[in-house]
Amino acid sequence: MYSLTRRPAETTGHQMYCFNSIPIPTTKQTQTNLTQVYSAAASFVPKLTTKVLSYLNANPDDTILDIGCGDGHLTHIIHHSLASPSRITGLDASPSMITSARKSYPSIPFLVQDCTNLADYISAHPTTTTTRGAYTKVFSNAAMHWILAAPDTRAAFFSNVHALLAPGGKFVFEMGGAGNVAEVHATAMAALRAHGVGLADARAASPWFFPSDVWMRNALAEAGFVVEKVETECRPTQLTQMNDEGSGGLEGWIKLMCADYIAVVDETKRADVVQWMMEVLEPVMKREDESWWIGYVRLRGVARKGI
Numbered sequence: 001m002y003s004l005t006r007r008p009a010e011t012t013g014h015q016m017y018c019f020n021s022i023p024i025p026t027t028k029q030t031q032t033n034l035t036q037v038y039s040a041a042a043s044f045v046p047k048l049t050t051k052v053l054s055y056l057n058a059n060p061d062d063t064i065l066d067i068g069c070g071d072g073h074l075t076h077i078i079h080h081s082l083a084s085p086s087r088i089t090g091l092d093a094s095p096s097m098i099t100s101a102r103k104s105y106p107s108i109p110f111l112v113q114d115c116t117n118l119a120d121y122i123s124a125h126p127t128t129t130t131t132r133g134a135y136t137k138v139f140s141n142a143a144m145h146w147i148l149a150a151p152d153t154r155a156a157f158f159s160n161v162h163a164l165l166a167p168g169g170k171f172v173f174e175m176g177g178a179g180n181v182a183e184v185h186a187t188a189m190a191a192l193r194a195h196g197v198g199l200a201d202a203r204a205a206s207p208w209f210f211p212s213d214v215w216m217r218n219a220l221a222e223a224g225f226v227v228e229k230v231e232t233e234c235r236p237t238q239l240t241q242m243n244d245e246g247s248g249g250l251e252g253w254i255k256l257m258c259a260d261y262i263a264v265v266d267e268t269k270r271a272d273v274v275q276w277m278m279e280v281l282e283p284v285m286k287r288e289d290e291s292w293w294i295g296y297v298r299l300r301g302v303a304r305k306g307i
């Protein structure tokens with residue numbers, strides 16, 4: 001199957017997390033494409049966006065950059081509010097996601113870009129609409145907890161977003177916040193410990209950074225933004241059902257989102273790690289009506305570049 005995995009970012013030398021295709025053990029799943037796997041396990045991600053889209057408030061005159069755009073579904077929704085499709089550009093580090101986005105929405109520009117290193121993007125596009133300061137809005141949904149995972153590229157990320165905005169432009173985002181998927185986070189580390197991985201390695205396997213609202217306000221202010229709002233919302237979310245191909249459900253979510261944890265153990269133990277996690281999580285996540293719920297905590301914000 002396909003998974004969210006970590007690979008070295010050639011340009012920065014840091015670890016980068018994005019959706020790529022690596023084989024990990026499955027029970028009944030056969031080879032299927034990444035966007036199908038993503039859609040089966042996490043189709044609710046682009047759907048639960050009413051609030052962040054209302055904060056974005058896209059209008060025909062906007063020129064928008066969508067950071068970590070994934071399969072482009074949300075980019076496409078936003079483009080309907082703009083004067084033309086070329087007024088939004090989607091960036092994602094995963095070549096498979098970008099290939100799929102281009103195929104689904106050929107009139108929208110989508111580019112493969114590691115957004116831990118937006119300086120690269122700025123210098124590679126000096127004469128187009130992506131010139132420094134050209135965007136009226138920069139948007140990101142459900143991607144910054146991966147992009148901000150490495151501590152030493154966080155400050156540069158915020159100052160590059162600031163540089164990409166036109167004076168008065170807005171940065172509007174939603175991502176995992178402090179306590180996001182805490183039950184899965186803790187279980188993944190425990191599963192590794194139970195399968196012989198040392199504490200430091202189990203902790204280091206986490207591909208995520210889920211900051212508090214206080215941390216986010218400070219990071220935005222340090223990059224020169226005027227912070228309009230940063231809010232946290234606890235949003236328990238019902239997982240999808242497992243489908244006939246073996247994608248979706250908690251198993252699909254773990255294989256897709258926790259691939260970095262699973263990859264730490266030997267290939268022969270990976271199926272067992274997934275099974276172990278599911279057994280531990282069942283009494284916490286499964287409700288009386290057999291539905292499974294995950295403890296999402298969202299961190300949402302709007303920050304403005306001064307005029």
Ligand SMILES: C[S@@+](CC[C@H](N)C(=O)[O-])C[C@H]1O[C@@H](n2cnc3c(N)ncnc32)[C@H](O)[C@@H]1O
Pocket residue numbers: 016017018019045046067068069070071072073074091092093094097113114115116140141142143146147
């Ligand atoms: C959960 S998906 C969200 C996709 C889309 N924004 C949505 O709301 O449906 C997270 C995306 O972030 C991308 N991503 C992770 N790390 C990244 C990085 N360093 N630079 C750019 N994209 C990254 C992943 O490849 C993935 O497509």
